[in-house]
Amino acid sequence: MGNFKLPRLLLAGLIFFIIVMILSPDMTGALNGYFMVIIERSLIFVILAISLNLINGITGQFSLGHMGFAAVGAYVSGTFTSIWFKLNPHTLSHYPVFMICIVIGGLGAAVVGFLIGFPSLRLKGDYLAIVTLGFGEIIRTILNNIDYVGGPRGLLGIPMFSKFPIIMLFAFLTVVILRNLVQSSHGRAMLSIRENELASELCGVDTVRYKVMGFVIGAFFAGIAGGLLAHLLTLAHPTQYGFLPSALVLIMVYAGGMGSLTGSVLAAFTLTFLTEGLRVGIDALPEFTIASQTYKIGTEWTMVIYAILLILIMLFKTEGIMGMRESRILIIEEKK
Amino acid sequence: MSALLSIQGMSHYFGGLKAVSNFTFDVPEGVIYGLIGPNGSGKTTTFNLITGIYTPTEGKVLFEGRDITGQKPFRIVQGGVARTFQNLRIFGNLSVIDNIRVARHFTVKSGLFTSLLRLPSFKQEEEVVREEAMQLIKMMHLEDRAFDQAKNLPYGALRRLEIARALATKPKLVLLDEPAAGMNPKETDDLMGLIRQVRDDFKVTVFLIEHHMKLVMNVCERVKVIDFGETIA
């Protein structure tokens, strides 16, 4: 290793990190706290989108319950940090414990991913969609009924541990790990299942094992994202993890391009910012009066716009912005 | 010569329809073996039964003396039986080299964590896989297109890619399902040379299904004729 070169991805991550840190309220303050939260949220959605892309785009399965896994991560890690360990974000030594709790949340989600994945992966795409959708609903119903974690009120008082550097670290590691996975023998086995399951099996790929593996890894990272989100918002609520947020992540994956990690990262940022922009924009619209009734244009219109966006993508640009391509930053160089 | 593959009294029914009836035959090691018969005579079904896509209603499949009847396809492939398809089943969005590397993945010992962290042992192993894949690509004269998406290749090249992919699993027996389908006479001639070369270079046994009588008569050292699931010669 004579001429050591910083890998492109690490470089890109560092540049992004440094820029945001310089602009953050702690330093120059060019970005206010509100903007920081949107960036942090975007990074969490990066984790969610690329982990769903592993399941839907890379392995060619179909999950509609991705937020169910995030819920498991959120509630498990939230229970650990708030109820059991009573961690305090002002104590620096609590941060490593917090990160372990997040990983435990991820592992919890992975276990659930295995339990769900193993029986249902014998099913083809559209059946799988329904089972995973049903799974998301079951998780929500169960959470609604467990008083220990707040039932329908949600789990409150989760400490605010999800600071930008921590979220950045987790998001960056997720990107690196999933990139390494996709560009390895294991990842190629997963891709081949998407391309042609029968041929894949007849190339000696244990398709069931790899499908479950895709599900478990995807669930693990979704759990991590859920944990981070709960510690950003300081609460976990069953409605945060229903069908709709799952559909939002799905839109990110499709808009970015099925199978393209780059696309998912871009789409996660774009759509998170767009969501906030629409929310603010719609809120600013004046009320109007028809037949002596006053109406306010509600933020539900954001979702109407997303629904139309999803339909338009499917009709006119099925492969998404990036298709299956990756940015050079995310490709591991191979000599030709 | 001992029998590499031995089919014993194999039958298969789809519902009430008899697709393959009481097949018994041996494929000796090291030969190029041909199976011919008209459309619907159960040739592809025979391949599907050998590779575990279907489980025979009756009878047994022995490979190297082991009973592989009813095993999962990927196990059978890992055990040394590879095949190609009549209607190509290429991984279209993967590059040519990745198509071949998929078929080598099960010999890779690096576990998931070694791969995720890209440890040195993983890199070494990937390098070996890559080298071997490149050799196969050269043998099939695909080196110019090694990093292109497979779906952009012409038809004849795809046929060769499928054979290369089958060979990448390091098989002892290669099943070729109508390898000359859709080929012109020139390509068919080249294919005949290629099949012999595959057998000689890789020391594999070749078992092929064909309509193309010229190819069968030229290449195959043993031929079996079937009609509607019954053996007639």
Add this chain to the structure above:
Amino acid sequence: MNIFSFQQLVNGLQLGSIYALIALGYTMVYGIVRLINFAHGDFYMLGAYAAYATFFLFNAYLAHMSTGYGLTFIVLLVAMLAGAAIAMLSNTFAYKPLRYKPKLSSLVTAIGVSMFLEYFFSAFPPIGPSMRGFPEILPRHMYQFGGAEISNYVMIDLLVAAVLMTGLTLLVQKSPLGKAMRAVSQDKDASKLMGIDVEKIISLTFFIGGSFAGAAGLLAGLTYPRINPYMGILPGLKAFISAVLGGIGNIPGAMLGAYIMGLAETIANAYNSLLGEGIAFVILIIVLLVRPTGLLGEKIADKI
């Protein structure tokens, strides 16, 4: 209350009737274009809202419209037409252009259509996201029968479902149109060669499926008198599971599955409300593990 009483049987059949009407649409559309039409539950919601709107429009402009069976019948027709219209529109604009693209693209589009309908209705000011009470279009009467309390609503639900299902069965089995539908579900290309206008048949299938969902929406609005824009999600899912239970693509199967589902849910609910909410998914997982083709379904072999 006894979990296995006659009353429970009646309640279960009543719920099953509503599921059956929705499930038929799922199964017919799946049978003919192999699409799980995610938005189907929303067609049901639309039927309920169309009925609601009709009632109030009638009351506002024809103030003397009396409640009763006549009005119920008119409102039923409107609900069916609304369901049918929206089903055909979504087919034309969202599903038809993707007919020959990978199957999952239509599924994702269907999710988009579903989201659009739900959020458009909750965003649209005159409707809004909140729960509304459904008007009592028909005065409720109670009858005692075999130890159970049975309202005229129960009879309406059972009767409407029975009439529509009989009509559908006759249509599919006896009429030339039914024959064409069965042909298209077997093989689109061959049907085209036989001179069948495949797209027209598909469109009609959506029409019928949508109208049944609309009818179910009205019945649900009457029976469980609260409606909101998201009311279609869960019944839609349960009806879909009923269709899978019966064997997706199979019309008698969908009816059978729906009645089993209605009974199972009623019984489970009496036992424990959490179980009542979850029983559908338990059934789904069991079916998929034990008999993925459903009770009456046949195995479709993949060509290799």
